[in-house]
Amino acid sequence: MRRAIALARPQVGRTGENPAVGCVILKDGRVLGEAATGDGGRPHAEELALAQAGEAARGATAFVTLEPCAERSSGAASCSERLAAAGMSRVVVACADPSVFAAGGGAARLRAAGIVFDQGLLEAEAAPLYASYVAAKSLEIRR
Numbered sequence: 001m002r003r004a005i006a007l008a009r010p011q012v013g014r015t016g017e018n019p020a021v022g023c024v025i026l027k028d029g030r031v032l033g034e035a036a037t038g039d040g041g042r043p044h045a046e047e048l049a050l051a052q053a054g055e056a057a058r059g060a061t062a063f064v065t066l067e068p069c070a071e072r073s074s075g076a077a078s079c080s081e082r083l084a085a086a087g088m089s090r091v092v093v094a095c096a097d098p099s100v101f102a103a104g105g106g107a108a109r110l111r112a113a114g115i116v117f118d119q120g121l122l123e124a125e126a127a128p129l130y131a132s133y134v135a136a137k138s139l140e141i142r143r
C-alpha cells in the first residue's frame with residue numbers, strides 16, 4: 001500500500017476532478033502491475049495495473065489507495081467490475097471514496113463477487129492525498 005500511495009502522490013493536482021489513485025497488483029510476493037490515475041483523471045489506476053498484469057491477475061491481491069469505482073461516468077466497465085472479472089482474490093483499500101460513483105458501491109460489488117475486501121490499510125498516510133477531493137465532494141453532496 002505504501003508503494004501505491006507513492007505512485008499516486010505525484011499525480012495529485014494532475015487528475016482534474018478525478019482523485020489521484022495508486023494501484024499495485026501483487027501475487028506470491030511479485031508485483032504484476034502498478035500504476036496511478038492518468039493525467040486528466042483517466043485511465044483509472046486499476047485499469048492500467050490490470051492491463052499490465054493480464055491473465056496473471058487471477059488469484060492476486062490488489063492494493064488500491066481509494067475504494068475502486070462502482071460506476072464510470074462514461075458507462076464503461078467500472079474498476080470494481082474489472083477487478084472482479086480479472087479474478088482477483090483480495091482487494092485492500094486505504095480510503096473510502098465518497099463520490100456517487102463509489103460510496104460503498106465498489107466495496108459491495110467486490111464482496112458480491114466473492115473477493116475478500118478490506119478497507120483502512122495505511123488510511124492515515126493516504127488520506128492527505130484526498131483532502132481537497134473529499135472536501136469538494138462533500139460540497140457537491142450538500143448542494
Ligand SMILES: Nc1c(N[C@@H]2O[C@H](COP(=O)(O)O)[C@@H](O)[C@H]2O)[nH]c(=O)[nH]c1=O
Pocket residue numbers: 018019020021036037041042043044045046066067068069071072073074079097099100101102
Ligand atoms: N480516478 C479513479 C477513480 N475515480 C472515481 O471514479 C469515478 C468515475 O470516474 P470517471 O468514470 O473517470 O468519471 C470518479 O468520480 C471518482 O469517484 N476511481 C478508481 O477506482 N480509480 C481511479 O484511478
